[in-house]
Amino acid sequence: MKSFRRLSKSKIGTGILILFLLLILASFAVSDISNLRSGGSLPQNTLAKVGDAELTAAELDFAMQRRLAQLRQQNPQATYADLAGDFDAVVNSLIQERTLWAYARKHGFTVSKKLVDAEIVKLPGVQGLDGRFSEEAYQGFLQQQRITDAQLRREIETALLQRLVLTPVAANARLGQSFARPYANLLLERREGELGLLPFAAFTGGAAPTPQELDAFYRQNAARYTIPERRVLRIARLTEAQLGAIAPTEQEVAAYYQANQATYGGSQTRVLSRASLPDQAAAAGIAARAKAGAANFAAAAAPAGFSAADVSLGPQSRQQLAALAGEAVAAQVFSAPAGTVVGPVQSSTGFDVIKVESISTATGRSLDQARSEIVAKLTVDKRKEALADLVGKVEDQLGEGRTFEEVAQANRLPVVVTPALTRSGIAVDQPDFKLPTDYAGMPAFGFDLGVDDDPVVESLPNEGGYALLDVTDVIPAAPAPFARVAAQVRTDFIAKRAADRANAAATTILQTAARGGSLADAVRSAGISGIRAPEGIDLRRGALSQFAQQGQEVPPPLRILFTLTPGKAQRAAGPSGIYLVKLDRVTQGDATSNPTLIAQQLTVLNRAVAEELAVQWLSAAQKELGVTRNEDAIKAARQRILQGS
Structure with missing residues (x-):
């Protein structure tokens, strides 16, 4: 694990x-x-x-x-x-x-x-x-x-x-548009009704809770006030401080420089003239004339039917020539001095004769000029390797049966001992205690260990290195003393009483609405102060898709709106109160004039069909x-x- x-x-x-x-x-x-x-x-x-x-x-x-x-x-x-x-x-x-x-x-x-x-x-x-x-x-x-x-x-x-x-x-997977049209119609379905809220805050009044009520509520809801299991951790960080001085050797620097000539050596280009023929003898003739002192390469190639435009390649990098004629040809041409005629040599297109007209070398960086950059790069790499070696050394020591203290001392690891922490890293007895940011995940990892388990090495986030983790004590979950949570118990009791009153009021209002009339009239007849009158709501089913697109759930009252039949009303619990929803009318959708929507639904259906085929x-x-x-x-x-x- x-x-x-x-x-x-x-x-x-x-x-x-x-x-x-x-x-x-x-x-x-x-x-x-x-x-x-x-x-x-x-x-x-x-x-x-x-x-x-x-x-x-x-x-x-x-x-x-x-x-x-x-x-x-x-x-x-x-x-x-x-x-x-x-x-x-x-x-x-x-x-x-x-x-x-x-x-x-x-x-x-x-x-x-x-x-x-x-x-x-x-x-x-x-x-x-x-x-x-x-x-x-x-x-x-x-x-x-x-x-x-x-x-x-x-x-x-x-x-x-x-x-x-x-x-x-x-x-x-492919379906016809006729399969998608009913789904598109459904997205255009329109629903009209009323939406109201019975806020819990409107029901918090009344007599103060008695000590007996609070004590009974505390006992009935002991799980709510239970302090979760906690663990005392020891954390020893494996840092680069234990690595000492690390630097690449001169041989490593030179090897890296040579292996990365494309970065440090500059890019050479050569102006080339080239004639390529399928006949080796004809190519040899061009080469002989060019080497014998023809006025220019074009003149040497003219008897074979080439014009000046045919033989002029212009500036070429080694990579470009290799792509055109092959690596073997490029190797010979780019090792020859200016003015040299190379060939005939077999290429990817036949037999080539190539003249190096001139050489242009972009300014690169020497090893001395690039040294500091290479040393910095290799030092980072070597320190990472050395840190990984230290991790292996620590794990080997643990495998040999050494204790947390012995390993930390032998490797000079700085140790942090935490108070008892919950899985989320909260110290209930020391509210001001905060773990270093890099150690935020340690409490959760500690909950996979027991007191008798061997310490383990864990990775720290953001390439922050590693930490040796050990559990020294496990404190079982238990209800907090009433005195410590008395204020929270009182708040929770009042909130629960308000929620019960709001639900009772919602039952009465829905019963009234069921006998006919508007939801607004039913709320008004309940005579509850501090409640706004329900408002009209007019929504198409397709509007609900925006919640899924944003990774959100459809709010319960809107979900209910699209499950009701006309004339019916229902409640939905919310974080701040009880929602009341009544549906008045439904207008069926027609996507005939909306081909874009049909096409979108067809895409969705084709994806579903693909999944079903699999x-x-x-x-x-x-x-x-x-x-x-x-x-x-x-x-x-x-x-x-x-x-x-």
Whole structure:
């Protein structure tokens, strides 16, 4: 788990983690794939089997860990309990992945090692000081990300297999406009009615709560005033201060300079004349005349039918000439002095004769001029490598059984001891205590450790290095003493009483409205002071889509408006009061004159059809291969992961 969290916090790791959801069907409604059979013949640690591909409990554990890591990027206080709604989807997604793998193996779809290697060399962080792929840097990358070569290759192979096998299935789904028009009509549906609010503030009056009422409320709502579990942490930061002086050697600086001549050496161009013929003898004739002192290269090439415009190439870089005639020709031409006639030499177009008319070299930077820049770059790289080595040294020491104190002392690590902290980092007994910003994620990580667990090394955000984390005490959750929360209990009691009164008033108003008349008249007849009269509302269904576009939920009163039948009224709870909604009339939509809206809905439907095609493909593949689920093992895994038992 600790290694996965490290992976989730780096840019590279984030890219790898995305592969977990790369399968198209991870976001599909796959619960309707029903050709799965339960089987008691599977081993206890095997949750499911598709063809010859198995899903093990360890693989599910890893998947749930990565899902939790993703969730904690938005909510650092998230726990496995927050993933209860995702558990079945994760299991189904993993079974779908096995389906893809088993089907591909059965039918000869393979992802070559060369394809995977090509993806690996693109990863930042796997290059050496010369900018090229380095096996040493790659091993360091795997160690830093806490992932094995096999795991990384599996992730990449899965993504490639999905791209090659599954994506084409859903690529060309097309429906006619007649399918989209009813949906477009629905978006233009218009609803008119009334909307009112019974604010809780209008119901807060009345007698002050008695001590007996407050005590009873406190006991009935003890969970609300429970101080969550807290943990005392020790954090030792692994910083560059422990690295000492680090600088690249002269050999490393020179090697980097030579490997990056395109950056430091300047760009040379040559003005060239060129004749290319399929006949080597004819090309040799041009070369002989040019070398024998012809007036110019054009005159030497004229007997072979070339004009001056035909042979003039103008300024060419080595890369340009290589693209035109091939690297072998470019190598000879760019190693020759000005005035030289090169050829005949075989090129990509025949046999070439080329004259170097002149040479122009852009001003580059010498090694001495570029030294400070290169030294700064290599120093940063070497310090990163040295810090990674320090992390490895610390983890090796922990693996040898050394204590937190011994490791911190041996490596001169500065130690911070926190007061008892909640998962979110709050010190209930010391409200003014604040963790350093870099340590903000440590409390959540500490809740994955126990007092008897070995310390772990965690990554710090924003490439801030690493920290050694240890838990020294665990304080169980318990209700706060009444005296400490008395003021909050009183506030909550009054708020609850106001909410109960507002709901009772809403019941009366809705009963009145149900007998006929407007919602405004029903509110007025209730005789409650401090309440504004309901207002008219006129809305098209399509307007609700703006909330989804902004990543927001549709407000409850608007959602209710589009579920009511004319003449009906209903309530909806809001943060500041009770909403009252009444629908008066519905006007059906007609998108006939709005082809743009129909086209938009057609796009949405085509996407849905593509997803459904992929679902059906997987369903067919599972029927062919046979899928067995070990429901007892899955149930046990759910309880173990989500409930920690």
